[in-house]
Each structure stands twice: as structure tokens, then as C-alpha cells.
Amino acid sequence: MAVYTDVAADELADFLKQYDLGELLSYKGIAEGVENTNFLLHTTKGSFILTLYEKRVAKNDLPFFLALMTHLAEHGVSCPLPVKARDGEPLHELQGRPAAIITFLEGIWPRKPNAVHCAGVGEGLARMHLAGADFAIKRANALSVAGWRPLFDAAADRADEVQPDLRAFLSAELDYLSGGVWPTDLPEGVIHADLFNDNVxxxxxxxxxxxxxxxACNDMLAYDVAICLNAWCFEPDHSFNVTKARAFLNAYGRLRKLSEAEEAALPLLARGAAIRFLLTRLVDWLNVPPGALVKPKDPLEYFRKLRFHQSVSSARDYGLMPSGLVA
Ligand SMILES: Nc1ncnc2c1ncn2[C@@H]1O[C@H](COP(=O)(O)OP(=O)(O)OP(=O)(O)O)[C@@H](O)[C@H]1O
Ligand SMILES: N[C@@H](CCO)C(=O)O
Structure with missing residues (x-):
């Protein structure tokens, strides 16, 4: 998260009058993250997170996110619970933006994830996929193949300022991924779609x-696996760590075994996941709003990851054995 929209103490106190959360004791903006504005609130009833939803989040999608958190929490996934105001609704408005309060979760996100963390994420992701199976609301993935071209178009003219020939590289990769190779028949369900280390x-x-x-949205479950391979299984120098990948995939597979078709598609899905984050980071890198408290993330990290996936010939390169997952 970040702080794009500031909120004065009296405005916040007024806003909180809609809730049964006691008196505001203190609050502060959270600089981490890049998407929305977040504040940590301390009230006489405890600690909470207030989110003001910004640019990339469509207001119509907010009921999906909030209901999903409630559904997952009720099905054994440890995630924040949306707090309902006195009118029974979790979603309101502050500073002209949709705003919601969620419960505070204890814990620290791992700055230097190791293989044990990766195994934890594998298990957590599989639990989430299983728990989401009977979630009734649907939301399409706005950032799947069809959503990448508009991001490219928004950044193309200045892409080469970030790295020579980046524009041509991205254009060729997009042509390939959108040219009929993207899978359409793999098992689908609710995916997190952004399960990076700062979200666990x-x-x-x-x-x-x-x-x-x-x-979060409905898409191929294996695409979520591919996003995590990108986010968790590389080193700070961007080299791939097969030990972490094996730990992640084995832990995932113990709860939800990947089908042969999903395994075979992993290298392609990993390329797609890499270009998705490369493109959103590139757009953000080139468009930091003036005065915003945010540190844009390095797009070129995902260029290097994408180059790696382009060199992968099969899921064996990610630590999977041909007969399936190693115990
Ligand atoms: N429920 C919570 N409990 C405790 N801390 C939280 C909670 N939600 C958010 N935070 C804090 O806020 C930070 C940013 O939150 P979050 O990742 O949701 O923001 P975002 O802008 O959507 O970020 P991202 O760039 O990851 O999409 C977290 O790293 C964490 O420090
Ligand atoms: N997790 C994303 C930012 C939020 O979409 C990234 O690291 O690019």
C-alpha cells in the first residue's frame, strides 16, 4: 500500500462515527505497497486497517473482495475480516474514495523468504484455492492476456528510457502470449493473483x-501458482532458486495436486505472470503521482524473471519430476 490520499484527524474521527470501533487513539499512513491508500488505526477497541481504494480498483469489484475475505476467513483461511459499520455495510466513502476497514493481522512479512516460507506459501495458496471453491461471486481477471496490451500501449513510448529495446522485447512477448498459446481449459477458481511476500x-x-x-478474481489456479513461482522463488540477484520452488510446489501439491496439463503449462503461465508484473510496474514507474508517498517497484526485476522463464523447457526446471510431485 501507499498513501495517495491524506485524511485529516477530524475527518477520520467523523468517518469512524459510522462504526462501533470506539474512540480513535492514533493513526498513521502505511508507506508499504503501491496500489491503495492505507492507514493503521488504533482505537479504544483495538487495531485496524483503513483502506481507501485508488486508481486500479473498480468500485463495482469491492463487494467481491470484501465478501471473499469473509468467505475465506469462515473457511479456515487466516485473512483480515471486513468490519461492518452500524448500517451493516463494510463499504463506505472517505475523501471521495470507496473506503473499508478490516481487522489487523499479527505477523511480519518475510523480507528474505527461505524455503520454509515458500513451503508455507504453497500450503497457504492451496488452502485458499480449496476454500474458494464454493465462493459464489465471480470476478473476471482484468489483468490476464487481454489486459496486458493496454498496459503496454500506455508505457510503450517511454519503455526504452527504462532499458534499451525494452519496447521491442515486450511487443514480441505479447505477440507470442496473445497468439493462441495461452491455455483456456485448465481448472479455474478463485485466485489471489498478487500473493507476493509483502502479502503473506x-x-x-x-x-x-x-x-x-x-x-483476487476467477482464473486458472495454476496461474496463481505461476505468480508465486515468480514472487517467491528467485534470489535478490534475480537468479532462480529451484530449492525454494520445489518446497513451494511440493507443499502446494500435498493439498491440491497439479494435473499433468497444469504442470505442462507452468512455463507459459510463468511467462504470462512475469509480463503482467513487468507491465504494471513499468506503467507505475513512469507515472508516479506528484506528492504521493510511494516507492515504485523495479520493472526490470520482472524482465530478468521473464528471460529466465523463456529459457525453461519444462516444469522439471521448476523442480517438478515427470511423474508428478516429489514427496
Ligand atoms: N489486515 C492487516 N493487518 C496488518 N497489517 C496490514 C493489514 N493489511 C495491510 N497491512 C499493512 O499494510 C501494508 C500494505 O498492505 P497491502 O499489501 O494490502 O497494500 P496494497 O497497496 O494493496 O499493496 P500491494 O502493492 O502489495 O498491492 C502491508 O504490508 C501491511 O504492513
Ligand atoms: N505485488 C505487485 C504490486 C501490487 O500489484 C508487484 O510487486 O509488482
Missing amino acids: FFLGDKLSGIIDFTF
Whole structure:
């Protein structure tokens, strides 16, 4: 998160009058993250997170995110619970933006994830996929193949300022991924779609919670696996760590085994996941709003990851054995 929209103490106190959360003791903006504005609130009833939904979040989608968190929490996934105001609704408006309060989760996101964290994420992701199976509301993935071209168009003219020939590289990759190779028949369900290390909290080695469902949607479950391979299984120098990948995939597979078709599609899905984050980061990198408290993320990290996936010939390169997952 970040702070794009400031909120004065008296405005916040007025806003809180709609809730049964006691008196406001203190609050502060959270600089982490890039999508929405977030504040940590301390009230006489405890700690909470207030989110003001910004640019990339469509207001119509907010009921999906809020209901999903409630559904997952009720099905054993540790995630924040939306707090209902006195009118029974979790969604209101503050500073002209849709705003919601969610419960605070204890834990710390791992700055340097190790293989144990990766196994925790594998298990947590599989639990989320299983728990989401009977969630009734649907939301299409706005950032799947059809959504990448408009991002490219928004950044293309200045892409080469970030790295020479980046524009041509992205254009060729997009042509390939949108040219009929993207899978259409893999198992689908509710995916998190942004399960990065800053969205997973741990207490010690144990996963304590998953946050930030603002990209959650219905899509291929294996695409979520591919997003996590990108987000968790590379080193700071952007080299791939097969030990972490194996730990992640094995833990996932113990709860939800990937089908042969899903395994075979992993390299392609990983390329798609890499270009999705490369493109959103590139657009953000080139368009930091003046005065915003936000640190844009490095797009070129995902260029390097994408290059790696382009060199992968099969899911074996991610630590999977031909007969399926190693115990
Ligand atoms: N329920 C919660 N409990 C505790 N801390 C939270 C909670 N929700 C958010 N935070 C804090 O706010 C930070 C940013 O939250 P979040 O990742 O949801 O924001 P975002 O702008 O959507 O970010 P991203 O760039 O990851 O999409 C987290 O790293 C964490 O420090
Ligand atoms: N997790 C994303 C930011 C939020 O979409 C990234 O690291 O690019």
C-alpha cells in the first residue's frame, strides 16, 4: 500500500462515527505497497486497517473482495475480516474514495523468504484455492492476456528510457502470449493473483495470514501458482532458486495436486505472470503521482524473471519430476 490520499484527524474521527470501533487513539499512513491508500488505526477497541481504494480498483469489484475475505476467513483461511459499520455495510466513502476497514493481522512479512516460507506459501495458496471453491461471486481477471496490451500501449513510448529495446522485447512477448498459446481449459477458481511476500505474514516460520485481495478474481489456479513461482522463488540477484520452488510446489501439491496439463503449462503461465508484473510496474514507474508517498517497484526485476522463464523447457526446471510431485 501507499498513501495517495491524506485524511485529516477530524475527518477520520467523523468517518469512524459510522462504526462501533470506539474512540480513535492514533493513526498513521502505511508507506508499504503501491496500489491503495492505507492507514493503521488504533482505537479504544483495538487495531485496524483503513483502506481507501485508488486508481486500479473498480468500485463495482469491492463487494467481491470484501465478501471473499469473509468467505475465506469462515473457511479456515487466516485473512483480515471486513468490519461492518452500524448500517451493516463494510463499504463506505472517505475523501471521495470507496473506503473499508478490516481487522489487523499479527505477523511480519518475510523480507528474505527461505524455503520454509515458500513451503508455507504453497500450503497457504492451496488452502485458499480449496476454500474458494464454493465462493459464489465471480470476478473476471482484468489483468490476464487481454489486459496486458493496454498496459503496454500506455508505457510503450517511454519503455526504452527504462532499458534499451525494452519496447521491442515486450511487443514480441505479447505477440507470442496473445497468439493462441495461452491455455483456456485448465481448472479455474478463485485466485489471489498478487500473493507476493509483502502479502503473506509469518509468526516465526509459520504462516499467520494472507492479506491484500484487491486483485483476487476467477482464473486458472495454476496461474496463481505461476505468480508465486515468480514472487517467491528467485534470489535478490534475480537468479532462480529451484530449492525454494520445489518446497513451494511440493507443499502446494500435498493439498491440491497439479494435473499433468497444469504442470505442462507452468512455463507459459510463468511467462504470462512475469509480463503482467513487468507491465504494471513499468506503467507505475513512469507515472508516479506528484506528492504521493510511494516507492515504485523495479520493472526490470520482472524482465530478468521473464528471460529466465523463456529459457525453461519444462516444469522439471521448476523442480517438478515427470511423474508428478516429489514427496
Ligand atoms: N489486515 C492487516 N493487518 C496488518 N497489517 C496490514 C493489514 N493489511 C495491510 N497491512 C499493512 O499494510 C501494508 C500494505 O498492505 P497491502 O499489501 O494490502 O497494500 P496494497 O497497496 O494493496 O499493496 P500491494 O502493492 O502489495 O498491492 C502491508 O504490508 C501491511 O504492513
Ligand atoms: N505485488 C505487485 C504490486 C501490487 O500489484 C508487484 O510487486 O509488482
